[in-house]
Every structure is written in C-alpha cells, then in structure tokens.
Amino acid sequence: MSVLPKYEGERVYRQVKARKTSNWDVIVVGSGMGGMCCAAALAHYGKKVLILERHYIPGGFTHMFQRGKFSWDVGVHALGEMDNRHKVGQMLNWLSNNKIKMKSLGSPYDQFFWPGFDIGFPDSREKFNKVLKEKFPDEVDKIDEYFVFAKKVAKSTEFWFAMKSMPELIGKWGRRLYHLFNKNYWELTTKVVMDEMGLSPKLQTVLCAQWGYYGSIPQESSFAIHALTQTHFWGGAYYPEGGAKEIAGSLLKVVEDAGGETLCGADVHEIIVENGKAKGVRLTTGEEFFAKKIVSGAPAKTTMSKLLPEKYRKTEWSKSIMELKNSPPYICLHMGFEGDIKKAGASSTNWWFNNRWEVDNDFVWNIKEKDAEADILYVSFPSLKDPQHVPSENNYHTGECVTFIPYDEFEQWNETNRTNRPEEYKKYKQEIEDRLIAQLKKHMPEVMKHLTFCEMSTPLTAEHFCGAIQGAIYGLASEPKRFNNEKLRPRTPIRNFYLTGIDSMSIGVAGAMTSGMMTAAAIDPRVYTKIV
Numbered sequence: 001m002s003v004l005p006k007y008e009g010e011r012v013y014r015q016v017k018a019r020k021t022s023n024w025d026v027i028v029v030g031s032g033m034g035g036m037c038c039a040a041a042l043a044h045y046g047k048k049v050l051i052l053e054r055h056y057i058p059g060g061f062t063h064m065f066q067r068g069k070f071s072w073d074v075g076v077h078a079l080g081e082m083d084n085r086h087k088v089g090q091m092l093n094w095l096s097n098n099k100i101k102m103k104s105l106g107s108p109y110d111q112f113f114w115p116g117f118d119i120g121f122p123d124s125r126e127k128f129n130k131v132l133k134e135k136f137p138d139e140v141d142k143i144d145e146y147f148v149f150a151k152k153v154a155k156s157t158e159f160w161f162a163m164k165s166m167p168e169l170i171g172k173w174g175r176r177l178y179h180l181f182n183k184n185y186w187e188l189t190t191k192v193v194m195d196e197m198g199l200s201p202k203l204q205t206v207l208c209a210q211w212g213y214y215g216s217i218p219q220e221s222s223f224a225i226h227a228l229t230q231t232h233f234w235g236g237a238y239y240p241e242g243g244a245k246e247i248a249g250s251l252l253k254v255v256e257d258a259g260g261e262t263l264c265g266a267d268v269h270e271i272i273v274e275n276g277k278a279k280g281v282r283l284t285t286g287e288e289f290f291a292k293k294i295v296s297g298a299p300a301k302t303t304m305s306k307l308l309p310e311k312y313r314k315t316e317w318s319k320s321i322m323e324l325k326n327s328p329p330y331i332c333l334h335m336g337f338e339g340d341i342k343k344a345g346a347s348s349t350n351w352w353f354n355n356r357w358e359v360d361n362d363f364v365w366n367i368k369e370k371d372a373e374a375d376i377l378y379v380s381f382p383s384l385k386d387p388q389h390v391p392s393e394n395n396y397h398t399g400e401c402v403t404f405i406p407y408d409e410f411e412q413w414n415e416t417n418r419t420n421r422p423e424e425y426k427k428y429k430q431e432i433e434d435r436l437i438a439q440l441k442k443h444m445p446e447v448m449k450h451l452t453f454c455e456m457s458t459p460l461t462a463e464h465f466c467g468a469i470q471g472a473i474y475g476l477a478s479e480p481k482r483f484n485n486e487k488l489r490p491r492t493p494i495r496n497f498y499l500t501g502i503d504s505m506s507i508g509v510a511g512a513m514t515s516g517m518m519t520a521a522a523i524d525p526r527v528y529t530k531i532v
C-alpha cells in the first residue's frame, strides 16, 4: 500500500522543481489541514491557489509514512463530528466533494484505565451519560448538570469563532459586548469551573480523561476548549477510510482542478512584504513566487519569528504571540505487529493507560529518572480502524503509542542532521524505546507478543518533518491566555496577509479545518455561506 496522497491513483502534488503552473490568486504556506482546507475552500470559488510545503509529502500532521509492510498516520487517531449531522462533517464533505469516507470507531471509541478503575466512552451522549452515572451513582444530578452546562459552553463558542474571522476591531468589540452578558469560559480554567460545580476529584479526572486531545491539564486548560473537545466526541469518533492520506488526496485534487498546484520540498524562507502589503514568498533556494494574497499555515510562532520581515517581529502583534506557551512535546512509538492482534485484545478502540489519578504537570514523563514510567500512554491501532487495510497472509497490523516528554532532553541534538544523528542520540532513543516497550508489555502483554517492528519519533522528528516548534504536539498550549489573545486571528495587520491552522483558531483536525474555512472566508466572503 502506498502512503502518498493520491486521487484515483494519480498524485495530487509534485516536487517544487517540477512545477507546472504560474499566476496564482493565493499562495498558502504549509499543507497542513488548515492550509489544505483554506486552499480547497478558495478553489471551490474558482481561485487558483499555490500551496508550498517544505516536507516532500503534503498533509502536515495528516500525512502518513511507511516502513516495509507497515504504515502509520502522524496525527490522526480519532476525529469527532465527521458525519453529515454535524457542521464539521458537512464542511469536510463540501471541501472534498464527498470523497473522504469516515469509518466509526464503534463503541467505546476510547477506553481509559487507572489503577483499579476503567471506563469506556461510548458513541452517544445518552450512553456516555448512563455509563458515568453507573460509575458515579452519588453524583447523578451533578452529571446531568455538567452535561447541560458543557453543551451550553460549547455552543457559546460559535460566537467566539465568528468574531475571530472578523476584522480585529469588530471582533474585539463584538466579544467585549458579548461578554458583558455572558461569562467568558475561555478565560476560566477547567479545574476552576469543575470545582465551582462541586464535582468530586475522581469524577473530574474521569471527565477530563481526554485532556491529552488538547494537551493542557485541567489546572491550565481553558474550560471552553475542554467543553468543545468533550462534546465534539459525544457522537463517537471516526477514522478516514484508507488512512489520513485520503484527506490530502481529496483536498489537493480540488485545488488542482481549479488550476492551482501543491509543491513539496518548498521551504519558505520569507514572506515578501512591500509598503505594508504582502506580495509573495521567497524559498530558502531564493526562488520567488507572487500572488494577490498570502496565507501562512505554518505554526504562528514560526511565521512571526522566521517568515516575516524583521520589522514585524518587534510589533505588539508578534510579541503577544511569541510569549504564548507551547503545548507539550511528545514521542510516538510506531509499532508493527504480525499475527492476530484482535484475538490478543486489540480493536479500533483507543486505550489510555493512566498510572495515577492526579492530573498535574508531572504528567510529562520524567525520563531523567531511570525507573520512572510514563504516567499516561495513549495507544491506537490504525490498521484495525481502517476497513481498507489488507493485512496479507502474515496478518500485518500497526499500533501507535504516544506520551509527553520534555524537550530539553533532546535540545542538544536539534542542530544535527536527521539522517546522521550522533550515536549518543540513537542510544538515548533506544533506551527510551526499551522502557516504553517494557511498560506496554505490562499493560497489553498479549498484543505485545506480536510486536515485530518498532520505530520511535521524538520531538526532533516532529520538528523536522512537520515544523512543530520544539516538537509541540498541538502548537500553542490550550490555555486562557492563548484563546483570549485578540491578535491571533486569520486577518493580520499586514495587508493581503493571513494566518491559518490550529494556532490561529482552535485545535485538532476539526479545529484546523475550521481555521482554513475562516481564513478562506476572510479572503472570499462567499465561503461564509458554507460555515453558517
């Protein structure tokens, strides 16, 4: 199986030297979900869009890679609201011309384990409510109250999204007016809100069990992002049939059909700005490309600190973004199995192994301590989620295990070449890999008996392939300061220059897609008709 994004067997991108088109309406830097959705939305309205991607495969965190018979996604495990009943699913269908087919992970889609306790999150709000009440019979009323409240807060974020895509002044005053009458749940942390509701510590931990999907612990995460993420999964979770590469395969075809193009191996060095107007981009090779509008889908801090001309880096706009915290760095163990892992207990359900109940900053794996285990492990089996996966006679399957890890352990090697990292790095990586495997053998001994291959990605890998700053899992941290930053928005102080991607809006594949739509709408207001 090929992991390259294709449409009906044809590649939908080429390397920069082989470019075919010239004259574009819009240039998008970066082919992540945000950049691709922005480009596809504009292409639907006849715009010729050029996407420039530094990696040799498009897709950003939605790209896939392969080792022999095994293939993995980088950043797609569970997607919420992907059916046609939800706006997110409707937008993706429109963007891709209904070409991306989603498969439900079934029920439960996530299974959580703590010492002496486990719970599965089922694929409907009603079932989830029931399961929680069975586990917490003393808090039945509180659970109902929480459900109504979480939904209300998630719904209220629609106004926040709308204001984000408006010009800054309208957005700023619109929000202020709105919050005169409505509490700002972006501003309050999840922990503060849950304490106020009087939920027991154990119930709070269970309700926050998916914090790994937004990367900030309850003491630090914005309650609004928690409520959005939780309700996002009330209809269960989905996975793209054929794997994450199908997303780029379909979206980039839409771009191509409108006369645009996606060029890989195109490392943008600088946004060209003249007289306060963005005009084009310059690659690290010196090659220049020009268009009427320029969009950056690279991480916001990369755009501010590296891509914009020097004078913009000193502005309040840039400073307010540069001072925001990053989400935690991560490692991922990509596993290859041979044999019947289903019989050994694996399924399309994601497993979350928690070593303890307290959710605090110590959740970042203290690898310096030789005996310390990772306190949280997230395990997913992509080959069991994908109905198109052909296991062949040897029954090849894949798994991924993600946990958070400090960046400073890897910093010493960040200037070294990826294909030729020093022996100490390889040795260190091997040690971590061995510790992770030992821990996984305790949690899922039968599945691990089938392990025949593994390769670990570190924060340096995410930095190299996806441009993730310090290997951050979800860009900027999901904290109140980030969501209250009124300067983080698709429109920028530079004329004809826009931001897209998770940092400019909200997190995850759905957040990136929404950002792409909002940025496209800021450029061509007809796109709004597909959002509202």
Ligand SMILES: Cc1cc2nc3c(=O)[nH]c(=O)nc-3n(C[C@H](O)[C@H](O)[C@H](O)COP(=O)(O)OP(=O)(O)OC[C@H]3O[C@@H](n4cnc5c(N)ncnc54)[C@H](O)[C@@H]3O)c2cc1C
Binding pocket: 029, 030, 031, 032, 033, 034, 035, 052, 053, 054, 055, 059, 060, 061, 062, 074, 075, 076, 077, 078, 079, 080, 266, 267, 268, 269, 297, 298, 299, 302, 330, 332, 402, 465, 466, 467, 473, 474, 500, 501, 502, 503, 507, 508, 509, 510, 512
């Ligand atoms: C391990 C992991 C698991 C995840 N699991 C899920 C999940 O199950 N569900 C979910 O909803 N989300 C998940 N996510 C999050 C989700 O995949 C991402 O947040 C989202 O895809 C990010 O999209 P984006 O467009 O903002 O950015 P990116 O995907 O980071 O795209 C940015 C692109 O810009 C390119 N770029 C950067 N600088 C330049 C430059 N100078 N020139 C040219 N190109 C440049 C990069 O190479 C990259 O391709 C996961 C993420 C990770 C890391």
